[in-house]
Amino acid sequence: MTDMPIGEISRRSQVKVPTIRYYEQIGLLPAPPRSEGNRRLYGARDLKRLSFIRHARDLGFEIDAIRTLLTLQDNPAMPCAEADGIARDKLAEVNDRIESLMALKEELEAMVGGCGHNCVGDCRVIEVLANHHKCLHTEH
Amino acid sequence: MTDMPIGEISRRSQVKVPTIRYYEQIGLLPAPPRSEGNRRLYGARDLKRLSFIRHARDLGFEIDAIRTLLTLQDNPAMPCAEADGIARDKLAEVNDRIESLMALKEELEAMVGGCGHNCVGDCRVIEVLANHHKCLHTEH
DNA sequence: ACTTGCTCCTCTAGCGACTAGAGGATGCAA
DNA sequence: TTGCATCCTCTAGTCGCTAGAGGAGCAAGT
Numbered sequence: 513m514t515d516m517p518i519g520e521i522s523r524r525s526q527v528k529v530p531t532i533r534y535y536e537q538i539g540l541l542p543a544p545p546r547s548e549g550n551r552r553l554y555g556a557r558d559l560k561r562l563s564f565i566r567h568a569r570d571l572g573f574e575i576d577a578i579r580t581l582l583t584l585q586d587n588p589a590m591p592c593a594e595a596d597g598i599a600r601d602k603l604a605e606v607n608d609r610i611e612s613l614m615a616l617k618e619e620l621e622a623m624v625g626g627c628g629h630n631c632v633g634d635c636r637v638i639e640v641l642a643n644h645h646k647c648l649h650t651e652h
Numbered sequence: 653m654t655d656m657p658i659g660e661i662s663r664r665s666q667v668k669v670p671t672i673r674y675y676e677q678i679g680l681l682p683a684p685p686r687s688e689g690n691r692r693l694y695g696a697r698d699l700k701r702l703s704f705i706r707h708a709r710d711l712g713f714e715i716d717a718i719r720t721l722l723t724l725q726d727n728p729a730m731p732c733a734e735a736d737g738i739a740r741d742k743l744a745e746v747n748d749r750i751e752s753l754m755a756l757k758e759e760l761e762a763m764v765g766g767c768g769h770n771c772v773g774d775c776r777v778i779e780v781l782a783n784h785h786k787c788l789h790t791e792h
Numbered sequence: 793a794c795t796t797g798c799t800c801c802t803c804t805a806g807c808g809a810c811t812a813g814a815g816g817a818t819g820c821a822a
Numbered sequence: 823t824t825g826c827a828t829c830c831t832c833t834a835g836t837c838g839c840t841a842g843a844g845g846a847g848c849a850a851g852t
Contacts, residue, residue, distance in 0.1 A: 519799060529800085534839060549847050551800060560782070568781050571756055575838070585778050592775035596764060599777045603760040610753045613746055616711055620743040624736065635732035637739045638725050641711075642704050659828060669829090674810060689818050691829060715809070 514555045521554040525562040532562065540565060540579060573602060654695045661694040665702040672702065680705060680719060713742060 522529045535541040541561060544552045564585070568578045577598050584595050623637045662669045675681040681701060684692045704725070708718045717738050724735050763777045 517800075528840085530840065531838085533801095538838090547847095549800085551847080564782050569838090571759065571781075581778065581781065584775075585782065592777070595775050595777040599760055599763045603757065603764055606753055606757050606760060610750060610757065613750045613753070617743065617746050617750065619711065620739055620746060623739045624743055635724075635735050637732065637735040638721065641708050641721065642700070642725065657829075668811085670811065671809085673830095678809090687818095689829085691818075709809090 515553045516555070516559070518552050518554070521559055521562060524559055525566055527562055527566050535562075535565065538575070540575065540582070571602070572606065573598070577602075655693045656695070656699070658692050658694070661699055661702060664699055665706055667702055667706050675702075675705065678715070680715065680722070711742070712746065713738070717742070 516524070518529050518532055521527075522532055525532075527535075532541065536543055541558065544554050544558060547553055561582070564582070565578055568581060573581070580598060581595060584590055584592065619640070623640050656664070658669050658672055661667075662672060665672075667675075672681065676683055681698065684694050684698060687693055701722070704722070705718055708721060713721070720738060721735060724732065759780070763780050
């Protein structure tokens with residue numbers, strides 16, 4: 513459990529070795545003690561922190577947001593409005609992204625469906641891209 | 653219509669001035685002729701091309717894909733299977749992204765909804781991030 | 793003891809698609 | 823002529839890694 517080398521914590525946390533070193537470099541993960549031979553030795557706390565980071569990254573949180581989240585986690589007596597705010601902002605962003613991807617999906621489906629695989633001259637894909645007014649959604 | 657300076661083509665195409673110069677630099681947009689005073693002078697063709705690029709970028713196509721699409725557009729006699737393929741790939745990608753964003757949305761909603769705005773110690777947001785097994789979706 | 797092969801170290805540079813800023817030239821109207 | 827907007831080139835920065843060079847450490851097998 514304790515004194516893992518970087519390869520092991522990488523396997524356990526599912527975070528790649530260079531990424532772990534990068535997180536140390538930018539101060540997201542504290543620099544661990546080293547072995548006699550100058551190798552990083554990680555403990556259970558580091559694994560927890562790294563898993564937290566990875567999970568947050570998977571959810572699309574940016575490094576800066578994670579930094580805030582980690583500070584909050586380290587100080588459990590603080591009011592949690594800030595953490596809640598970060599999650600709320602992210603949720604709004606995700607909703608926006610879903611919406612525009614749905615519009616895009618429709619547009620792509622129209623392109624792909626309409627193409628009879630002849631030559632480029634008649635291609636719906638190129639045509640839609642070239643003549644914007646033929647789009648389903650004109651706001652972009 | 654013809655001999656627009658960069659600012660005007662920027663306004664018309666909705667592509668920012670430095671981005672236009674960047675596109676020229678990477679060979680996506682041909683280098684236009686210059687005025688006596690060394691200023692770029694664009695014509696209607698350039699505006700079309702830039703609008704095409706912008707539209708494709710909005711739709712999430714990468715620069716490399718756009719490069720291919722532009723080559724196809726320049727050669728209307730070629731078979732359009734390639735353009736169709738690019739659009740199909742993009743559609744699959746968009747569907748994937750929508751799916752994972754929907755999962756993410758659920759997870760964020762659970763975080764935000766469950767939090768009673770007390771102190772960090774009881775915060776759902778932090779807790780979910782720290783304890784992965786409490787997620788709605790465990791595959792990530 | 794020696795070799796093999798893996799993991800680890802630091803360091804620098806690169807990715808995509810821009811964006812920002814310095815420092816200067818040009819164009820046009822009042 | 824003065825002032826201001828627009829334009830020019832060039833370099834460096836953004837984000838979140840990723841790749842590669844060149845070398846050192848470590849554990850197991852012969």
